[in-house]
Amino acid sequence: MTAILESSRIAKSFSGIQALTDVSIDVMEGERVGLIGPNGAGKTTFFNCLLGVLTPDTGTVRFHDRDISELPVHKRAQAGIGRTFQRIELFSDTTVREHLLIAERVHNERGSFWKDLIGRGRPQADEIDRCDAVLELLGLAELGDEPVEALSLGQGRLVEVGRALMTEPSLLLLDEPSSGLDREETAALATTLREIQAEKGFAILLVEHDVDLVADFTERLYVLDFGSLIAEGPTAETLQHPAVRTAYLGTLEVGDQEAMP
Amino acid sequence: MLASFGEDFFRALLQGTPPGTVYALIGLGFVLTYKTSGVFNLAFGAQAYISAAMFFKARQDWEWGIVPALILSVFVLAPLIGLTLERLIFRNLRTASAVSKLVIAIGLSVALPALFELLANYKPVAGRPPTGIVPDGGSVFYDPFGIYPFSRDELAQIIVAVAAMLLLGALFRLTAAGLAMRGVVESPRMTELAGIPADRISALAWAISSMFAGMAGVLIAPRLNTLISTDFLTLVIIAMAAAAVGRLVSLPRALVGGMALGWFIALFNTFLPRWSDDYTWLKPFQENLTPSLPFVVLFGILVFWPAIRRSIDAADPLAGVDPPPPALASATRHPLLTLQTRAFGVVFFSFIGWVAFTQADVRWVSLLTQAVILATIYLSITVITGFAGQISLCQGAFAAIGGFTVFQMADRYEMSVLLAALIGALIAALVGALLSLPVLRIGGVWLAIATLAFAFFFDAVMVKFSWVGGGSTALLTGTRVPRPVLGPLDFGASDRSFLALAIVVFVIVAVGVIQLREGTIGRTLRALRGSEVAAESIGISPARARIIAFAVSAFIAGLGGAMLAMQQKDVNYGQNFTPFAAMFWLVLVVSLSARTVEGAAQAGAAFVLFAPVILDGTFLTWLPFITEDNLPGFFPIPGKWRFVLFGLTAIQFARHPEGMVEFGKRRATRKRNERYYARDAERAAQAAAEAGMAT
Numbered sequence: 002m003t004a005i006l007e008s009s010r011i012a013k014s015f016s017g018i019q020a021l022t023d024v025s026i027d028v029m030e031g032e033r034v035g036l037i038g039p040n041g042a043g044k045t046t047f048f049n050c051l052l053g054v055l056t057p058d059t060g061t062v063r064f065h066d067r068d069i070s071e072l073p074v075h076k077r078a079q080a081g082i083g084r085t086f087q088r089i090e091l092f093s094d095t096t097v098r099e100h101l102l103i104a105e106r107v108h109n110e111r112g113s114f115w116k117d118l119i120g121r122g123r124p125q126a127d128e129i130d131r132c133d134a135v136l137e138l139l140g141l142a143e144l145g146d147e148p149v150e151a152l153s154l155g156q157g158r159l160v161e162v163g164r165a166l167m168t169e170p171s172l173l174l175l176d177e178p179s180s181g182l183d184r185e186e187t188a189a190l191a192t193t194l195r196e197i198q199a200e201k202g203f204a205i206l207l208v209e210h211d212v213d214l215v216a217d218f219t220e221r222l223y224v225l226d227f228g229s230l231i232a233e234g235p236t237a238e239t240l241q242h243p244a245v246r247t248a249y250l251g252t253l254e255v256g257d258q259e260a261m262p
Numbered sequence: 263m264l265a266s267f268g269e270d271f272f273r274a275l276l277q278g279t280p281p282g283t284v285y286a287l288i289g290l291g292f293v294l295t296y297k298t299s300g301v302f303n304l305a306f307g308a309q310a311y312i313s314a315a316m317f318f319k320a321r322q323d324w325e326w327g328i329v330p331a332l333i334l335s336v337f338v339l340a341p342l343i344g345l346t347l348e349r350l351i352f353r354n355l356r357t358a359s360a361v362s363k364l365v366i367a368i369g370l371s372v373a374l375p376a377l378f379e380l381l382a383n384y385k386p387v388a389g390r391p392p393t394g395i396v397p398d399g400g401s402v403f404y405d406p407f408g409i410y411p412f413s414r415d416e417l418a419q420i421i422v423a424v425a426a427m428l429l430l431g432a433l434f435r436l437t438a439a440g441l442a443m444r445g446v447v448e449s450p451r452m453t454e455l456a457g458i459p460a461d462r463i464s465a466l467a468w469a470i471s472s473m474f475a476g477m478a479g480v481l482i483a484p485r486l487n488t489l490i491s492t493d494f495l496t497l498v499i500i501a502m503a504a505a506a507v508g509r510l511v512s513l514p515r516a517l518v519g520g521m522a523l524g525w526f527i528a529l530f531n532t533f534l535p536r537w538s539d540d541y542t543w544l545k546p547f548q549e550n551l552t553p554s555l556p557f558v559v560l561f562g563i564l565v566f567w568p569a570i571r572r573s574i575d576a577a578d579p580l581a582g583v584d585p586p587p588p589a590l591a592s593a594t595r596h597p598l599l600t601l602q603t604r605a606f607g608v609v610f611f612s613f614i615g616w617v618a619f620t621q622a623d624v625r626w627v628s629l630l631t632q633a634v635i636l637a638t639i640y641l642s643i644t645v646i647t648g649f650a651g652q653i654s655l656c657q658g659a660f661a662a663i664g665g666f667t668v669f670q671m672a673d674r675y676e677m678s679v680l681l682a683a684l685i686g687a688l689i690a691a692l693v694g695a696l697l698s699l700p701v702l703r704i705g706g707v708w709l710a711i712a713t714l715a716f717a718f719f720f721d722a723v724m725v726k727f728s729w730v731g732g733g734s735t736a737l738l739t740g741t742r743v744p745r746p747v748l749g750p751l752d753f754g755a756s757d758r759s760f761l762a763l764a765i766v767v768f769v770i771v772a773v774g775v776i777q778l779r780e781g782t783i784g785r786t787l788r789a790l791r792g793s794e795v796a797a798e799s800i801g802i803s804p805a806r807a808r809i810i811a812f813a814v815s816a817f818i819a820g821l822g823g824a825m826l827a828m829q830q831k832d833v834n835y836g837q838n839f840t841p842f843a844a845m846f847w848l849v850l851v852v853s854l855s856a857r858t859v860e861g862a863a864q865a866g867a868a869f870v871l872f873a874p875v876i877l878d879g880t881f882l883t884w885l886p887f888i889t890e891d892n893l894p895g896f897f898p899i900p901g902k903w904r905f906v907l908f909g910l911t912a913i914q915f916a917r918h919p920e921g922m923v924e925f926g927k928r929r930a931t932r933k934r935n936e937r938y939y940a941r942d943a944e945r946a947a948q949a950a951a952e953a954g955m956a957t
Binding site for chain 2: 052054073074075076078079083084086090091092093094095099102103104106107108113114116117118119120121122123161164165167168
């Protein structure tokens, strides 16, 4: 298997505070990788460096053997990095299907000013078919014509996933997908994601604080603390790593949260 | 040589000090309101104007003494206006988006001067120059350094402005309210958490900053020949330039910024003429640039100072949580209702068309034509503001480019004016695209301000070039434009045929705009407005989308401007396309409906026909038994009321960003809409029941 994402020695500081120190993370083709760490460990900063929202002080990001460190956000998206948002980001005043349609259109670059003027800019039948297929896959087929304001948080997150899928990403970055969801919703989301991933074969990098989800969903795990990687490896082993347990899990066993008062 | 350079330098500094202190004063006031209530108070110039005009009125018409006139205009009227605005409008808008507050402030700066002039019965009269706050202000001079004589007015400017700033400083340092205000300026949320009533503090800040505005207006008035409200708009630009130096957050830096601006302008005026003696190509720039320096400085600061861009994010923490705009009424409308609306539209417009083409006299045909052309121009606002969500205040400049191109092409090359109109629209599109490049990165409120600075720059500099506006003398004698001739069709022969042409152009542009809205570009812009980060995450380039929006919008405005010039057979820049006119356009369109073609059409009709039809009472004469002779006595209502009315309607923008008409339409049709849907559901249930029985 080959690495599709290689980020090497990423460092970033904010006005003297070192948020990231030499963080190197690789993601293989079709792999499910997790990135966890306590609050303030630098997860979000790292995520933003990968996506181009922030420019790292040093280090490079390579994607499919191409240096994308200098590319702006939308070019990285075009290169094949899809994402979802921790605080849900949908296009207001738009239906579920329209979300997917615009992503489909942008991805295929079929838009042009002159086509718009002669009315070819409207959604075409083949585009609508492809979007409906993805909605079906996500179990959102019934909701295609709903305005996004009418959706629950869990459904909204699925719309984000669907929107990202229309751009046919080879890597999907999930930013704390469980935030705001309860246990059942999280489990349902994980199941749906796994099914879709099995069909489409893209890789997933999951940034998460919900250890259950990470333990259940990912194959490999990176652990951040104070801006540095403190452990990496297969998920089950890494979660048992002593440094990880003291830094992140405290003295609790995985799955013990339910026993807490 | 060197000694004289030093002396000139020093003289320029002295010369720049009086205006510099006044600029600092308004810069401080601007920052104060911005920081305590988040309002980009574009109406600051209007407030300064009202105090200056009140002072003028009291002194010259009522022959009051200086002190009572000053007390009335600066210490009573000015804070009263500030408190009223704070209490009635801005206090309720604390959580509104920065852009909607800006639109409201633009509406106020259109409405307030007109309202004052109507209530106080004030009319600017040429040949009666305003006087300052000291006797013989313009005729007695003092020369303490032996190189620059200060007039008494100038000394008064320095003394009063410095005293006001010292008082503000003392208030801040020595009183409890000042401490609280300092807290609010630093962090409003923290101050509220500490149990200090932010409302009262913000009211105090509005009162103080309004007094500063009023004082600045009265102090600056003697520099003008005639008190006209639009001249005071430039004061806001100066205030914003000073405030921008302080990145909108720092009072001391705004003070320095204001002083520096005064000195910079004076130095520029001293030295540029000399260089342009040596380099002749500098000459036209030197002659035209001087009055526009504040705009150039502001534009330069906004575009080239990266710190500004960073401060924007910090200054607008609520930008990301703007409530979503409600869906257009048409999106939730029942098909039957749409059909009814369309049928009504066909009947209505057929009637209007019948009247226009068979019954109406020349005056009404000309008014109708103007309405249709302005509706075309307003479609440019539909694109840039309605679709792209950007406030552009330079649509007047884009339209003027179209008009001037037609004039130049017809005048110099005797080109067909229709071809020239297309070229003009293309040039406008190019200028729009070029302008959008540097300002795109700043976005939001600052983008609006940068376009305003550009509009003023165009107004003060570009129009005067002989290759644009035909030189200042030509402006007086007219920038004549012929009517188009297309093969056998001579649109100059009858006004009705030109009306037909205007309608055809409007329909073509409107169809194009609708196609864009439903096409890739419109949907991309909607995605960007919905969530910029999410749009980027699927590969949409925000810059590219917005450049296209700017270019398309400028194209439409340029085309409309060319049509207007043809219709009036003259560009009439001063009457049609000034920055103030562009502000009124924006206010009009957003207060009706910025996102629909109907909104643009209604705004065009409102701009042209509101005064002759409604305010003159003409609509009553269309009823039986009423003729022009027995109209109620209060007609005709002064035309200025439309500025007041539409300016104040813009206040509703925060609550109804889709526009008043759009909102009204939705409310008016909601009941019927629901009834139709209910009936549909009932029928479906019935059909299902019958199907169930059958099986």
